[in-house]
Amino acid sequence: MTSTREQRVDIAIIGGGLVGASLGCALARRIEQMGLSMAVIEAAPLDRQLAEPWQPSFDARASAIACGSARHFETLGVWHAMAEMAAPIRTIHVSERGRLGATRMRAAELGVEALGYVIPNAWMGRVLHGRLGELPLAWHCPATVEEIEPLAEGHRLRLSDGGELQAGLTVLADGGRSGLKERLGIESRERPYDQVALIASVEVSRPHGGVAYERFTPEGPIALLPLQGQAMELVWTHERGQEERRLALSDGDFLAELQRAFGDRAGHFRRVGRRNAYPLSLITARETVRPGLAVLGNAAHSLHPVAGQGFNLALRGVMDLVAAIEAGSERDEWLGSPAVLQDFEARRDSDRHDVIRFSDGLIRLFGLDNPLLSHARAAGLMGLNLVGPLRRTLARRAMGLER
Template sequence: MGRVLHQRLAQLSLEWHCPAKVEQLTPIAGGHHLQLSDGSQLTAGLTVLADGGRSGLKEQLGISSRRESYEQTALIAHVGVSQPHNGVAYERFTEQGPMALLPLPGQAMELIWTHPSGREKARMALPEREFLLQLQQAFGDRAGRFTQIGARHAYPLSLVTAEEPVRPGLAVLGNAAHALHPVAGQGFNLALRGVMDLVEALEQGELAKRPLGDMVTLQAFEKQRARDRANVIRFSDGLVRLFGHSFPLLPHARAAGLIGLNLVGPLRRGLARRAMGLER
């Protein structure tokens, strides 16, 4: 996807500043002033702030975030598998939390293994052979045999949402606007829809002859985003809560629900289309 994006950008009349990063972002009349690490200075009528979950620029502008810890930590690593994955991603819900495998080039996948915070430390320290054995036992053989493990990283999981997704001349997108639990993999889809909605709002603003960073345009964009964001957070947060409890009989009810979802084609496809953002 990155390669396709860069190929398309190369066809457009754009001024690139790469490699460079924004070191200072200052509000001015009609937009923002940007000081770049390569010494360049820019003035923008609209700045799109998409510098990730640990957004230093968001903090620099005084945009606070609501944060709710899940008391869980994601162990992330690349793993080798014994058979081709054919582009298929997997997710399993375990007693400790969800675990997912995402396809990478070749016979490799990215592992996201959720643990109650603190319990991941023992697995982080395991020798490779013992780690792979525990991973195989926890995940099963749907993806084949796990053959090797790359560098392991651990990240605490929280639900984070920006208090001010828009300001005059500013739109906050992606993980800078919202960081979700990785369950169901909705963060990236939500970010892509944010880009689509911003483009649509800017096109409508241009037709109405409004300035690029006009608040009428940006508030229309945020109104659309707020509905989508709330629905996705409700869905992903609900999954975390549902699979985070171990009340008697609840695991059996969860298993029955997942089996039923898999068997009922229209329901399964409808849920998939909604998760991909094809329906809202």
Template sequence: MSETAIDIAIIGGGLVGASLAVALGPLIERHQLRVAVIEASELSASGAQPSFDERSSAIAYGSRAHFETMELWSQLATRAAPIHDIEVSQRGAMGRTHLSRRDAGTPSLGYVLPNAFLGRVLHERLADMAIDWHCPARVDRMTPEPDGHRLVLDSGQTLHAGLTVLADGGRSGLKASLGIATDRHDYEQHALIANVETAHAHEGWAFERFTDEGAMALLPLTQRRMALIWTRPPESIDATLAMSDDDFLLALQSRMGSRLGRFQRVGSRHVYALSMSRAREQSRPHLAVLGNAAHAIHPIAGQGFNLALRGVMDLNAAIEAALDAGRTPGEAATMADFEQRRQRDRDLIMQASDTLVRLFGLELPGISGVRGAALGLFNLATPLKRALIRRAMGLARH
């Protein structure tokens, strides 16, 4: 079979790969770029596609601006639930902090969007774009060549790409086959996710609560529904999954209190093992690594996809700068520019989310008092609070 020459090949059409393809839209038109997206899973309304499962994602206010740039926000806004306030607390101890949109000076702190809806909107846009869409198709092999990579698909088709973007979620083995190692820290925790219905309206409040068994978050969805992320030690996750709905709701109530009234209903429950991982190389000449393939973090602060989306926008900006200067997307200078744009934000967010998980996971005598005092002080320290909120919202990166 003959080889097809491609300017940019994106391996993985999940949330991150699809976002990059959409963001590249204006450059594809302006520079007649040939872009291919290769996605292994067949897309279906059932949500079988890995990125577009039952989860909802907290979308930072700064990410809204990125979706506006992609001209997707007006569609996404129809299902986006705004977050107006966040309460962070620890179970059984004093000290809590309240983050508000007033502290940030924005109409909301962020939004919550169902992943399946976000995926559908992205893929509907891709269907209208002039890209080569290979789906279902898996990249089985990737071989470096002097001016790019040779990609062999499971259909036997071969592509030659000047720039290859690995957005495969990090599980395909392609990264390792290129000799890129990944550092991984297993948190020895699982996240159980489910949607719950509350008796009282949430009024845009999100709750993060640290308990002796792990962190919990409730994020507002449309109507009286909230998205629950409940992190638990591996040894108790099976029992939590096996609980009847009534017992599950009672257990949740005892941990989250009665602020939202009675928890009334719970949807299907799903479990994810949690780890932090980071590829030792995030780019090379002719290669960029994005999304979970580049870095995965604990979901408690809802930063993983937001961080990845900033990577998407930085890669798009580096490619645009290269094309405007008469360079090609994959050459070494373009990739060095991408890495320079990315490094600080990535290091800060990864470090901050890990510190948060470790600080609230520590069980030392008196530590809950220290955490309570820290939360209380943070609540009073308005400039610090504002600075931290704006960074978490993706509004203060550089």
């Protein structure tokens, strides 16, 4: 029975982060032209952040966005705004400390303008929320879901702001941190990597020229991604236990340690912003669909950031869910019907499996400190440099141009 306070919506998105907000934008046409009703429930207060003028921050976290994702943003009508703060990746340089092997993937060689783009996460959020703000949707923020109850067709949600929703399709895009997945009895596989990613912006002494570096060291991979200007985003992965010490170092000592670990191929590190450490695990939900429910983004899969694939994979999930909804509506299916969600699952399965295997495989291959393996890895990297077609295939996959 529907209570008087209960609002019926076709779709409720739990979590207005990068993935939930992208899904909202991807459904804009259905909302504006076909009357689809949508509610977004977001725990963090976002309104104030949107009201303030944009201040580029040296400390902002940024993500590598594949060309395929840029195309999806174009389809969503937000790429033009995203591109204002995007730094193109013209070359990817992969190397291993102490080995000769190095491989370069160049945009020009592949006939594309860029291999990908690096965009501050806060800017992406701002652009997506700006678009969401133009849509007639029920925006519950700040609010969380207190109770979730499966119904014959959909779910009933009771919110912390007093709201009650009955949704045909509920999308869990809460980053996996709300406990809702567990309350619904959806189990996850979790394998800690015993590694931590230390993230910071660094300034380099010479123009980066759009080069993204991935350097494998015995301690773990170091990625440097080009940002606008002379700054680069550092993702320094190392064994758990080192982070406290590295976070506590003075800026000068930290920069010197980074220089020793990375070498000088990017120039001299001159300045570092706020440092944050993220413990790393591979987490995958055992179920990503149920009647009336889909799990997206980090709630479905949280990957090692070495290959910069997490959000790119999630955005393809967003596009596939919308495609399954569109196909279902042509067959007069309700949004959360098993047929729609099985169609979505069928579209996702191999991509999700391949990307998880690819990034997990990189960690296993480069994370082991076995001298024989090191030679094999170096040979592999050099081989990669020689074998053009294979390298091109890898590059096209990393760019999101091929599955």
